[in-house]
Amino acid sequence: MQTMVEVRGLAKTFRRADGTAVQAVKGIDLDIFKGEVFSLLGPNGAGKTTTISMISGLLTPTVGDATIGGHSITRQPTQAKRLLGVVPQEIALYPTLTARQNLEFFGRMYGLSGKALATSVDEVLEFIDLRDRQKDRVETFSGGMKRRVNIGVGLLHKPQLVYMDEPTVGVDPQSRRRILDTVMRLKEERGMTVLYTTHLMEEAQELSNRVGIIDHGQIIAMGTVGDLIQKVGEEDRLFLKVGDQAVSDEVLRRIQERVPGVTRAVYDPPGAEGEDRSNTSGVIIVSAKRGRRALPQLIQIAMEAGIEIQSVEVREPDLEAVFLHLTGRALRD
Amino acid sequence: MRKALDIALNDLRVFFKDRGNLVGLIVVPIVMTIVVGIGNGALAGDAPQRVRVDVVDADGTALSAGFIEGLRAANRTLALCPFDSGEDDLCGLGDDRTLTLARALERLVAANTTAVVEIPAGFEAKLQAGEPVNVIYHANDALSAQNIALQAVQAVAGRMGGAQVASALAGRLADSDGLALTDPAARAAFQQSAYERAAELWSADPAAVAYRLSAQPETRITSRQAGFGQSVPGMGSMFVMFTVFGALYVLIRERANWTIQRLVMMPVSRGQILAGKILTWFTLGVIQFLVVFAAGLALGVNFGKDLLALAVVMLAFTLCVTALAFAVSTLLKTEIQANSISLLLALTLAPLGGAWWPLDIVPPFMQTLGRISPVAWAMDGFRSLLFEGGNLGTVLLPSAVLLAAAGVFFALAVRRFRYD
Numbered sequence A: 001m002q003t004m005v006e007v008r009g010l011a012k013t014f015r016r017a018d019g020t021a022v023q024a025v026k027g028i029d030l031d032i033f034k035g036e037v038f039s040l041l042g043p044n045g046a047g048k049t050t051t052i053s054m055i056s057g058l059l060t061p062t063v064g065d066a067t068i069g070g071h072s073i074t075r076q077p078t079q080a081k082r083l084l085g086v087v088p089q090e091i092a093l094y095p096t097l098t099a100r101q102n103l104e105f106f107g108r109m110y111g112l113s114g115k116a117l118a119t120s121v122d123e124v125l126e127f128i129d130l131r132d133r134q135k136d137r138v139e140t141f142s143g144g145m146k147r148r149v150n151i152g153v154g155l156l157h158k159p160q161l162v163y164m165d166e167p168t169v170g171v172d173p174q175s176r177r178r179i180l181d182t183v184m185r186l187k188e189e190r191g192m193t194v195l196y197t198t199h200l201m202e203e204a205q206e207l208s209n210r211v212g213i214i215d216h217g218q219i220i221a222m223g224t225v226g227d228l229i230q231k232v233g234e235e236d237r238l239f240l241k242v243g244d245q246a247v248s249d250e251v252l253r254r255i256q257e258r259v260p261g262v263t264r265a266v267y268d269p270p271g272a273e274g275e276d277r278s279n280t281s282g283v284i285i286v287s288a289k290r291g292r293r294a295l296p297q298l299i300q301i302a303m304e305a306g307i308e309i310q311s312v313e314v315r316e317p318d319l320e321a322v323f324l325h326l327t328g329r330a331l332r333d
Numbered sequence B: 001m002r003k004a005l006d007i008a009l010n011d012l013r014v015f016f017k018d019r020g021n022l023v024g025l026i027v028v029p030i031v032m033t034i035v036v037g038i039g040n041g042a043l044a045g046d047a048p049q050r051v052r053v054d055v056v057d058a059d060g061t062a063l064s065a066g067f068i069e070g071l072r073a074a075n076r077t078l079a080l081c082p083f084d085s086g087e088d089d090l091c092g093l094g095d096d097r098t099l100t101l102a103r104a105l106e107r108l109v110a111a112n113t114t115a116v117v118e119i120p121a122g123f124e125a126k127l128q129a130g131e132p133v134n135v136i137y138h139a140n141d142a143l144s145a146q147n148i149a150l151q152a153v154q155a156v157a158g159r160m161g162g163a164q165v166a167s168a169l170a171g172r173l174a175d176s177d178g179l180a181l182t183d184p185a186a187r188a189a190f191q192q193s194a195y196e197r198a199a200e201l202w203s204a205d206p207a208a209v210a211y212r213l214s215a216q217p218e219t220r221i222t223s224r225q226a227g228f229g230q231s232v233p234g235m236g237s238m239f240v241m242f243t244v245f246g247a248l249y250v251l252i253r254e255r256a257n258w259t260i261q262r263l264v265m266m267p268v269s270r271g272q273i274l275a276g277k278i279l280t281w282f283t284l285g286v287i288q289f290l291v292v293f294a295a296g297l298a299l300g301v302n303f304g305k306d307l308l309a310l311a312v313v314m315l316a317f318t319l320c321v322t323a324l325a326f327a328v329s330t331l332l333k334t335e336i337q338a339n340s341i342s343l344l345l346a347l348t349l350a351p352l353g354g355a356w357w358p359l360d361i362v363p364p365f366m367q368t369l370g371r372i373s374p375v376a377w378a379m380d381g382f383r384s385l386l387f388e389g390g391n392l393g394t395v396l397l398p399s400a401v402l403l404a405a406a407g408v409f410f411a412l413a414v415r416r417f418r419y420d
C-alpha cells in the first residue's frame, strides 16, 4: 500500500498568555494510505484540530514532521499543500460574498484561472448540490449549506488528498447524512484519500477503513473498526439512566464485584463536559459480557442503594466501547 | 505576486460589499472636511495672509529704524517680526517677544518665518562714513514667498544707500552656516544685480515698487484656501487613518473566521498573503485621500503647481499609516481592542499632527510633540504645496521621514504578523 501522508513524532506545545504550557499533541506517528478514509476519533480538546493544522502547514510543529506525497510540510510547504485540500472545522468563508465568489476566489488561490477555474467551480457546485444557490450570499445559507460550501472549497483543485475536520458539527441529521454520503462518494468515485476527524463514533465506524483513537494529544489505538472492537472482546455496554440522582463509588464497586461478567462500571454525571450536549441525565455505564443477563442484578443493586433507574439501553460492542475500555471515560455523542 | 493581487482584489470586494463602509469612506469625510474647512477659514479671516519676515536689528539706531520703516512701506503684506506681533501674535512668537538672531534663524529652519533680515551693528556709522555695509538676508530658498520679502529689502536698501548699501543676499538654505554666497563670482553677480536694481528703484517712483509686489497673486491667500486648504489635507489624513486602521478589526475578524488560516493551508506563501493584505489597506487609504481631495477640488482648493509632489506626500503618508496599522495589529487580540485602539490612535495622531488646525497656532512644545505624528510630516508637505508654492524639493524631507517610519513599522509587522 502506498503511503499518502506520513506523520512522525509530531507534537505541539502551546504557550498560554499566563506563561503556562499546554501540550495539545504529544508525539503522534501515523500513516495514511492512498485511497483510504482514515478517521481520527477523539473527544473535544483531544488535539484533532491541532494535528490537522500542523500537517496542513498552518501551525509549525514543536517537534516532528509530516510528509504529503513525499514532500515535507515544514520544508517544502508549497509542494505539499498543492496535493492537499483542507476543510477546516470552522466555516472559513467570506459571509458577504456569494457561494460562487467564494469558490472562485479560493480556486485562484489553488492556482486555477480562466476556463479551468469556471469549470472547476461549476463541478464543485454540482457536487455539493448548490448550483441554484450559487449567486446567494453565504450568510443567507443554512448551517448545512455553509458546511457544504466549506467542503466544496477544499475540492476545487481536485486534490488526491483531503482533510476534513469535523465537517458535520452543528448540522441537522439530514445534512449530516448528505455530508457522509459526500465523503463516501469522494472515496468511491474519485479514489480520494480522506483524513476525517470526528468525535462521533458512528461516523468513524461508518466511513473509515481505519480509525485512530486520539485522546489527550496521543493516539491510543489504531486499526480497522473490526480490529479495535476485538480489543474489548465481546463486551456489551449497558446504559442505565438515573436522572440527577447521585451515584456513589460504593454502588459502582458493588456492581463490579457482585455481578458476574461485569468488567467495568462507571458513572457519567449529568451535564459533564459542558457544551451543547444533551446529557441532562446521569448514566451508569456498565461493560459486561452478555450484558442482558446481568441486567436483573444491576437493577437489584440500584434499588438497594435507593437509586431509581429511569431507562436501560444495551449496546453491542462499538468504538464507543473501545474508547471507554481504553480511557475509562465516555466518548459522548 | 499574482496571488497577492487576487487577495487584495477579493478583500476590496468584501470591503465594498458592505454599504456601511461607503458612508465611512465618502459621506463622513466630506462632511467633516467642509465643516472643519469653514471653521478654519473663519479663523483665518478674509484678510490676505501676511508673510512673516523676522528682522534682527543689531544696530538699534535711527537709520536702522528707518530701514525697517522703509521695509514696511515697501510692502504692507509683510509682517515684520517682532514689531508687528500684536495681540493676535501675528508672528507666532508666543509669550517671549524678543527675537535674537539665533532664534530667528531657528524659526527660519522650522519654516515659522519666511526670511530673516539682519541689520548688523555699525550700520548707521558705516553708512554715514560712506563705507559699504551689508544688510544680510537669510532665506530658505525653498519658499517662494521670499521673493516679495527680498524685493522689499532690495528696494529699501537701494533707496537708503544708493550704491553704498549692498545687500548681501544669502540665497541658500538657511541651515547652512554661511551668511552670504561663498562663490565670489556668484556673489559679485548677485550684488551687481542688487546694485542695478537698487539704482533702478531709486530712480523710479517708489509706488512702482508697491505695484510690483502686489502683482504676485499666489502670495495672497484667500480665506477659502486658508480654510479648505487646511481641512482637505487635514481631514484627508485623519480619515485615511480611520479607514486604514479598520484593518485592525478586519484582520482579527478574518482570523476568527478562519479565512486567513484557510489561505495559509493553501499553496500560497505567507509573504503573498501579507502582501495582499497590505495592498488592500494601502489601496483603501489612497482611495480615501482621493475622495477627500476630489471634494477639495470641488470646494475650489488650489493644490499648488506640483501634482507629482502632492502624490508623493499622499502615498508616503498612506504607506506609513498602513505600516503602522500592521505593526499595531500584531499586538492586538480582540475586536474590542482593535476598535478602541484604532479610534484612539486616529483621534490623537490627527490633532497632534495638525490635522484639525494648523500646528503653528499651538504652543512650541506642542509643535515639537506633534512631530511624533505622521500627520505632522504629511501636513508639512501638503502645506508647503498648498500655501507656499512648494515642489518636489520641499516635500522631500517630510516624505523621507514618512517612508523611513513606514520601513520600520513594516519590519515589525512582517516579523510578528500572526497567521493563526
Ligand SMILES: Nc1ncnc2c1ncn2[C@@H]1O[C@H](COP(=O)(O)OP(=O)(O)OP(=O)(O)O)[C@@H](O)[C@H]1O
Binding pocket: A014, A015, A016, A022, A023, A024, A042, A043, A044, A045, A046, A047, A048, A049, A050, A051, A089, A166, A199
Ligand atoms: N492556540 C492555542 N493556544 C492554547 N491552547 C490551545 C490552542 N489551540 C488549541 N489549544 C488547546 O489544545 C488542546 C487541543 O485542542 P484542539 O483544538 O486540537 O482539539 P480538538 O480535538 O480539535 O477539539 P474539538 O473537538 O473541540 O474541535 C485543547 O486543550 C485546546 O484548549
Ligand SMILES: [Mg+2]
Binding pocket: A048, A049, A050, A089, A165, A166
Ligand atoms: Mg477541533
